[in-house]
Amino acid sequence: MDDRVDLIQEAKRNWDKRGWAESTAMAAATSITRAHQIILARVNDVLAHHGLTFSRYEALVLIGFTKRGALPMGKIGQRLQVHPTSVTNAIDRLEAAGYVTRLPHPTDRRTTLAAITEAGRMTVELATKDLEAIRYGLDTVNAETTTGIVDLLSEVRHSAGDF
Amino acid sequence: MDDRVDLIQEAKRNWDKRGWAESTAMAAATSITRAHQIILARVNDVLAHHGLTFSRYEALVLIGFTKRGALPMGKIGQRLQVHPTSVTNAIDRLEAAGYVTRLPHPTDRRTTLAAITEAGRMTVELATKDLEAIRYGLDTVNAETTTGIVDLLSEVRHSAGDF
DNA sequence: GTGCAATAGTTGGACGTCCAACTATTCTGG
DNA sequence: CCAGAATAGTTGGACGTCCAACTATTGCAC
Numbered sequence: 001m002d003d004r005v006d007l008i009q010e011a012k013r014n015w016d017k018r019g020w021a022e023s024t025a026m027a028a029a030t031s032i033t034r035a036h037q038i039i040l041a042r043v044n045d046v047l048a049h050h051g052l053t054f055s056r057y058e059a060l061v062l063i064g065f066t067k068r069g070a071l072p073m074g075k076i077g078q079r080l081q082v083h084p085t086s087v088t089n090a091i092d093r094l095e096a097a098g099y100v101t102r103l104p105h106p107t108d109r110r111t112t113l114a115a116i117t118e119a120g121r122m123t124v125e126l127a128t129k130d131l132e133a134i135r136y137g138l139d140t141v142n143a144e145t146t147t148g149i150v151d152l153l154s155e156v157r158h159s160a161g162d163f
Numbered sequence: 164m165d166d167r168v169d170l171i172q173e174a175k176r177n178w179d180k181r182g183w184a185e186s187t188a189m190a191a192a193t194s195i196t197r198a199h200q201i202i203l204a205r206v207n208d209v210l211a212h213h214g215l216t217f218s219r220y221e222a223l224v225l226i227g228f229t230k231r232g233a234l235p236m237g238k239i240g241q242r243l244q245v246h247p248t249s250v251t252n253a254i255d256r257l258e259a260a261g262y263v264t265r266l267p268h269p270t271d272r273r274t275t276l277a278a279i280t281e282a283g284r285m286t287v288e289l290a291t292k293d294l295e296a297i298r299y300g301l302d303t304v305n306a307e308t309t310t311g312i313v314d315l316l317s318e319v320r321h322s323a324g325d326f
Numbered sequence: 327g328t329g330c331a332a333t334a335g336t337t338g339g340a341c342g343t344c345c346a347a348c349t350a351t352t353c354t355g356g
Numbered sequence: 357c358c359a360g361a362a363t364a365g366t367t368g369g370a371c372g373t374c375c376a377a378c379t380a381t382t383g384c385a386c
Binding site: 005006007008014018020021022024025026027028029030031032033034035036037038039040043054058065079081128131132135136137138139140141142143145146147148149150152153154155156157158159160162163 | 168169170171172177181183184185187188189190191192193194195196197198199200201202203206217221228242244291294295298299300301302303304305306308309310311312313315316317318319320321322323325326
């Protein structure tokens with residue numbers, strides 16, 4: 001059907017022809033980069049209708065999952081495994097959109113709590129329905145493949161010290 | 164060994180508890196994001212010693228693979244599947260580092276050729292050896308897993324229209 | 327109980343990615 | 357043969373990520 005050549009397979013062949021080692025690892029690293037690019041584009045397309053991006057959505061969901069609907073900035077960074085400045089950035093924009101409010105921590109004045117608003121909760125529900133409709137960017141992929149991706153990449157994550 | 168909880172599995176559980184659908188797809192999308200983050204950090208760590216990043220390395224290798232050691236900007240973007248402006252950005256920095264030179268196309272004056280320099284060729288060889296040593300960021304992962312990642316993600320790429 | 331180390335968050339800057347808009351050149355259809 | 361369409365590349369701006377450096381607060385060791 002498709003007589004064109006897979007770009008990553010083509011790169012792998014060039015690697016081998018050149019006598020370079022680890023061409024499969026190169027292909028895997030490149031595949032992950034490209035898959036990330038594809039999925040992020042799809043997900044962000046959908047989330048843009050709600051004034052969100054994937055990273056902001058992740059933060060907003062995380063806050064909404066807590067009992068009190070609030071979480072210290074630092075905790076958000078730990079759970080999402082991003083740098084503290086990325087959290088500051090995301091919460092800035094969520095706050096500007098009215099989805100989150102910054103509150104002082106009751107006992108530790110160093111800490112800032114990000115608290116979800118009613119508008120935030122509403123938006124999370126709607127955005128999640130939209131993301132489910134596109135299977136978080138994987139709607140063109142078999143369910144078994146999806147499961148396999150989670151399994152294989154968990155080895156990558158765990159071997160990198162993720163928990 | 165590790166009594167801590169996998170963050171993505173934990174997120175998946177929360178999804179399910181909430182009654183949200185497609186929690187596996189969410190886990191897959193999140194896993195890809197995290198794996199990308201891990202691998203990019205490792206690869207860029209190594210490449211920084213050569214004044215490179217992964218995207219610049221990819222462009223430089225691609226140019227070096229051609230017969231004449233030169234490629235139009237647009238072709239680079241097509242092969243690496245990035246936006247034309249990303250190519251401009253990468254070539255700007257490669258040129259500043261002395262790894263590439265911009266040349267006018269002999270017959271089409273709209274086109275700019277990016278040509279690799281001797282320093283560029285030398286650097287690609289050294290950087291490639293360093294990347295092989297860390298298996299392009301996958302040195303902590305089994306070979307079978309690496310192959311599996313390429314296979315599974317090829318379905319993602321192909322189903323997205325990649326060729 | 328006090329001074330220094332650790333922790334929490336922010337600001338400013340670098341980088342890669344994308345998009346919209348723009349210039350320059352080439353192609354093409356009537 | 358020429359006007360409009362298509363192509364090639366760049367600039368400027370938005371966004372997410374990271375790091376280094378900074379302020380404010382808390383904790384701890386002696």
